[in-house]
Amino acid sequence: MHDIRLIREDPKAFDAALARRGLAPVAGGLIALDEKRRALMTEAQVAQARRNEASKEIGAVKSRRDDPGDLMKEVAAIKERLPEIEAEEKAIADKLNRKLSALPNAPLADVPQGKDEDENVLVATHGTPPSFAFAVKEHDAIGPALGLDFDAGVALSGSRFTLLRGAAAKLSRALGQFMLDMLSGEHGYEEVAPPVLVKYDALFGTGQMPKFAEDLFKVGEDHWLIPTAEVSLTNIVANKILNEGELPLRFTALTPCFRSEAGAAGRDTRGLIRQHQFDKVEMVSIVAPEKSDDEHERMTACAEGILTALGLPFRRMKLCTGDMGFSAARTYDLEVWLPGQDRYREISSCSTCTDFQARRMNARYRPAEEKGTKFVHTLNGSGLAVGRTLVAVLENYQQEDGSVAVPEVLQPYLKGLNRLEPRA
Template identity: 55%
Template structure:
């Protein structure tokens, strides 16, 4: 959410930043609505003051026995209260309109974010690892014999419909091992605090991180009003919802492994084969709450945490800085990690690390007390996948596949698999 004072003071800069997101100018509309709101508030306050003064004057007239003046003032009081109520309702309605308008406007890109209308404008920052050269045509994950025995899309469809899967045997254990490895690495090596949160949240939590009101169709809501989280970003970030924390407690760094739920609205026909795009999936999510001056450095640190997982798994990947037109609505800057998938012969996103500045904090009213004193200020929030477990499973399978249909697994996972290192073509973990 944006600071209305910033829009009033720098409307041209605000519209220029929106243009980088391929959006039309909005400053004039916002400022006009804000002026109407402020005039309505002032008129309501003036009417209240007049009604209060009439009440005082009526009291004096009654004390002096001036019934005519008392009756006249009493009529003014009644009329004034009615006018005050009307003006107050008007001010409240305009305030709601302004708040709703601001809630629907995405964050403004940072100055170092490249311009671009879509993913074609993203900038590659580096490549890590060399894609393996195969002496056979590599398969996509769902066609690899080692995976087929434990990756049942027909069962998932029977239970829940399209874009669900049932994992059994070696596939289920490998999936669990990946999540456990990620958590252990982030906790033991990166200093994040392991956190378990609900996957059902109240509507204001979704508003706080920006999933609502604009992107409600991308998530699932229960009949009782709770929302299923699309990622633990929602719960971990909202841990400071409505709070004023001491600067000495920052940064706060959390990691959680959760089920995630997305309707994938608008993605019909894209990545429908296999596990790449599911309605229910698992992620290990990182969230940091920082003071404003620390958020840029924290973005680099979080990116390094996610890269370390891919490095340990010996998976080739590239690091991308997203352009203004391809970032999520809450971000001022986003770095994507894209892992190499030989079955698709391309890089695919496996992590997004985003700095959100004070955008989410203002929506949540999450602030901190500066150590140097002064008024509370909004914290900065950051989030990132560390990593998407299902997509990591895909990458491990495709990069480790062998000509005989087996899959050789990364050495770092062997301790999590009871010392086993390979999934045979028949799906046995050995």
């Protein structure tokens, strides 16, 4: 959420920042609405003051036994007008807030300019894609013999659902547990088991609402299935004032996530890449503003560490202005190598949101040696998407006989098993 006071102070800078996202100038219209709102607030204050003053004058006139009729008419008129002013002010304030809430975060200065994913910038490549002496397969060809049951998922729930059985289910569980253990044990994230049903306000706070309602699943009157645990974890600090000594806060959780994929019709309809329900380990950091750039690098490095430990080749991309998410001010995507597809695919997205989400959820902190409060900065990242990591393991560790070697770090989670054998 953007601060109308900052927009008033430098409307040209605000329009220039959002122009990098491809938006037309909006500052003038926002400031005009704000001026109307403030004028109505002033009118209400003046009217209320005059009402109080006139009420006192009525008492004085009565004490002199004069006729207070004109004053009483004036007070009655003010009393009738005040609710009208308040209703007008509320309507304009609501309109202003709706317009502000629909605007994405401004990109940081170092974010590359671009229209779409083709203009993202390669930062670094890690690891060497494996070579195979046989024709490699994609995960949807390897997986069924190991327990990826696409037909059963569709029969139970429809398209973009998959049932995992046997070796596939165990590998998925092992991956999630390994990620949680690494993030909580080595990187200091506090493990959380959050609700996966949240209210509208929580989704508004992290920026999914109201703009992306069609991408979500609604349950009941005011509950929604989370599209990512970012929603639950970030809202832990909603409407709170923290002490600076409490920062940074770092949370991680393994949860199912639910997305309608309304904007992805026809994309990745095969396999596990794009599902309505999937498991993901999420990282969220709450930090002081001056720490957010360093925290962004730290968070991304944590996700990279998981990929390195699993022996999966990957690269880091800095997203351009046209490919960033709504709430992000800067985003790094980690893309893992998939031999079956002969390409890199996104497996983690790590973003700093500056104070954009904090303003929407009113999350602040009290600096140790300053008066007043400031908004915190929030960051989130995947550490990692479990289903996509399972895909990467199947494809990178596939064997000619249809089996899949188990990465060494996962073997303790599978009772020492070093190979997943296909079913007869």
